[in-house]
Amino acid sequence: MKTKLPLFSGIAIGVALTVGFISLVAATPTEEVSPVNAREREFYAPNSENLAPDEMRVIACGTGMPFTRMAQAAACFLVELGNGDKFIFDIGSGSAERIAALQIPYDFLDKVFIGHLHGDHFGDLGALFVGGALMGRHKPLQVWGPTGDTPELGTAYAVDHMEKMYTWDIAGRLGQTDIRGFTTKVHEFEYQKEQIIYEENGVVIRSFPAVHSIDGSVSFSLEWNGLKFVFGSDTYPNKWFIDNAKGADLVVHESFIAVPDLVAKLGLTPEAALQVGTQIHTAPEAFGKVMSLVKPRHAVAYHFFKDHDTTGPILERIRTTYDGPLSLAEDHMVWNVTKDKIRERIALVDHHTWSPPMASPAIPIDPNDRVPYSQEIKAGKLDMEDVIRPIWEEAGQALGREFEYPQN
Ligand SMILES: [Zn+2]
Numbered sequence: 533m534k535t536k537l538p539l540f541s542g543i544a545i546g547v548a549l550t551v552g553f554i555s556l557v558a559a560t561p562t563e564e565v566s567p568v569n570a571r572e573r574e575f576y577a578p579n580s581e582n583l584a585p586d587e588m589r590v591i592a593c594g595t596g597m598p599f600t601r602m603a604q605a606a607a608c609f610l611v612e613l614g615n616g617d618k619f620i621f622d623i624g625s626g627s628a629e630r631i632a633a634l635q636i637p638y639d640f641l642d643k644v645f646i647g648h649l650h651g652d653h654f655g656d657l658g659a660l661f662v663g664g665a666l667m668g669r670h671k672p673l674q675v676w677g678p679t680g681d682t683p684e685l686g687t688a689y690a691v692d693h694m695e696k697m698y699t700w701d702i703a704g705r706l707g708q709t710d711i712r713g714f715t716t717k718v719h720e721f722e723y724q725k726e727q728i729i730y731e732e733n734g735v736v737i738r739s740f741p742a743v744h745s746i747d748g749s750v751s752f753s754l755e756w757n758g759l760k761f762v763f764g765s766d767t768y769p770n771k772w773f774i775d776n777a778k779g780a781d782l783v784v785h786e787s788f789i790a791v792p793d794l795v796a797k798l799g800l801t802p803e804a805a806l807q808v809g810t811q812i813h814t815a816p817e818a819f820g821k822v823m824s825l826v827k828p829r830h831a832v833a834y835h836f837f838k839d840h841d842t843t844g845p846i847l848e849r850i851r852t853t854y855d856g857p858l859s860l861a862e863d864h865m866v867w868n869v870t871k872d873k874i875r876e877r878i879a880l881v882d883h884h885t886w887s888p889p890m891a892s893p894a895i896p897i898d899p900n901d902r903v904p905y906s907q908e909i910k911a912g913k914l915d916m917e918d919v920i921r922p923i924w925e926e927a928g929q930a931l932g933r934e935f936e937y938p939q940n
């Protein structure tokens with residue numbers, strides 16, 4: 533949502549008068565208004581546009597809060613670059629299905645950067661890990677994330693235990709499907725340092741400390757081809773963010789629900805609302821002050837439930853301290869960023885997607901890898917050969933090859 537409030541009503545009236553005047557003098561449709569010709573529309577349809585070699589596309593795949601809801605997944609921003617590289621920043625609960633809706637081959641979605649280990653910022657890592665592998669990621673899922681004050685508070689510990697959590701899941705897939713994607717590679721870095729954590733193919737990603745909840749939260753910047761994207765994850769306003777985000781092209785920073793709504797809608801006590809809404813997180817007024825210091829080409833506020841009655845108060849509060857270009861993010865908001873222009877749209881996505889095309893072919897399965905049933909469980913199988921064997925024969929006839937029917 534671009535906000536140029538004082539001007540807007542004047543422009544709207546002007547347009548209305550002009551349209552009324554045209555309709556009086558010319559009854560025939562203009563080139564722009566035709567009963568048969570298509571018009572260019574202001575939305576983004578995934579996979580319908582090439583990315584120019586000098587262009588960055590950022591898609592919000594989660595803009596909400598720790599409380600799950602249909603309308604908004606939790607924190608997740610996808611960055612796509614004209615050189616073909618793609619990076620996921622945070623992977624909050626519910627975001628994996630937003631990513632799936634974009635129908636990007638999963639081999640291209642193997643790099644995740646996690647700013648901190650709250651569930652609303654990495655709760656769908658498991659969904660991307662398992663679902664991505666099943667939908668065509670044939671390589672390890674790589675995760676970059678900070679250390680903590682102890683090993684148990686770090687990203688490596690979290691990802692290692694997530695993999696352990698899926699022990700049964702993975703055992704059950706051996707010999708049944710291509711399991712090359714069911715591994716992770718963790719790149720853990722020290723949370724206290726301002727440092728380069730990724731440098732490849734002309735892309736430089738930096739991490740710098742954030743102030744959120746306990747030690748161990750970070751924010752990120754991504755620089756490529758003269759463009760700079762900055763992602764805050766969660767943080768109280770801090771000096772490192774100002775230093776690293778200054779003058780960047782697209783700057784995403786949290787702006788939490790206004791304190792009165794934390795009390796009214798979430799039932800927090802006033803004391804808890806003030807603490808959470810202004811000390812652990814960034815209040816809208818503080819978001820505005822941050823952006824007035826950063827002066828980005830375009831600011832993006834996220835991490836609030838964007839409803840008809842919460843959006844106004846957040847915007848008003850931000851506008852007390854910041855009057856620059858601004859989006860109040862919602863899921864599947866898209867920004868195309870070039871040196872000349874930043875274009876904001878909403879993606880219209882298909883809700884009934886299947887797996888996207890694979891970027892690398894699946895390898896054949898080896899039935900010998902399967903973990904067999906015990907005799908006790910196998911003994912419970914009903915005899916279905918009369919109805920299932922014809923399915924195997926049907927496949928053999930259709931494909932002109934023989935499929936050996938399983939013996940037990
Ligand atoms: Zn958090």
Ligand SMILES: [Zn+2]
Nearest residue numbers: 650652653766
């Ligand atoms: Zn959060």
